[in-house]
Amino acid sequence: MSLLIIKDLARQLGVDSDVLVALAKGKGIDVSGGESRVGADEEWAIRKAVLTASPLSHVERAQPDVAASPRSSRWPRMVPAALPGQRPVGKASPPSDLAKVFLNRDDDFVSGFLNPPPRHVRVERAEKIAREWARCLFTAQEAEEWVDRHGSISPDVAEALRAAGLSAGQSTTRIRTERGFVEKLSLAIRVSSEELTAEEAAAEYRAMQGRLA
Incomplete structure (x- = not known):
């Protein structure tokens, strides 16, 4: 296999060409520095197999198909394979x-x-x-509650509100002030927009609860 082909593949895959060279040699593939000894069809098949592999930088050799044409049987078919510890291709x-x-x-x-x-x-x-x-140490159930109530809220904001003592439900509150004015935005949105800190939001919530008691 031409070294030029390997370098070109490495460039497309974004990996070190030395890695592909070592993989090829480790699989018994002859790597030369000159022109490729395979034709355009075989070279394209090799490129396609490597580019569609998962992970992209690893392939394994397979025995040539007996029914293949004499020309294609001169070069082993390349089959994608997963690296150790990673899921097999297609699964x-x-x-x-x-x-x-x-x-x-x-x-x-x-x-x-x-x-x-x-x-x-x-x-x-x-x-x-x-x-x-x-x-941010949220379980699936906790995260679901926050996103159900607040949509695409940042986990950092949710974590800060939780640390300040506010639940997902309490963070939906629109504060009613002493004069009866109701904020247009919930506590969570006001913290997300940096209008309030989480601690200030918790203080406003407790103050409102005290007035309503």
């Missing part, structure tokens, strides 16, 4: 419980789309959001 891991909270909301949102994003893309996006909520 998606089930989303985490926390990710399901955001995936279910996303499913409802894209249900009317003509061409919604592929599910694996939406799962990855949900897992990314879930990691942000997990970093």
Whole structure:
């Protein structure tokens, strides 16, 4: 296999070409520095197999198909394979419980789309959001309560409000002042917009509760 092909593939995949060279040699593939010994059809098949692999930087050799043409049988077929510890290609891991909270909301949102994003893309996006909520130590049930009441609230804001002693339900409150004026925005939105700190929001809530007692 031409070294030029490997370098070109590495550039497309965003990986170190030395990694692909080592993988090729480790699989018994002859890597030369000159021109490729395979034709355009075989080279394209190799590119396609590597570019569609998951993860992209790892492939394994397979025995050539007996029924293949004499020309194609000169070069082993490239088959994508997962690295150790990662899911096999084509077999998606089930989303985490926390990710399901955001995936279910996303499913409802894209249900009317003509061409919604592929599910694996939406799962990855949900897992990314879930990691942000997990970093703030929210369980799936807790996160669901906050997003059900506050939509796309930041987990950092929810964490601050919770630390100040306000629940998801209490954070929806629109404060009524001593003169009877009612704020247009909830405590959570006012904290999100940095109008208030979480501690100030909690103080306003307790003060209002005291007036209503």
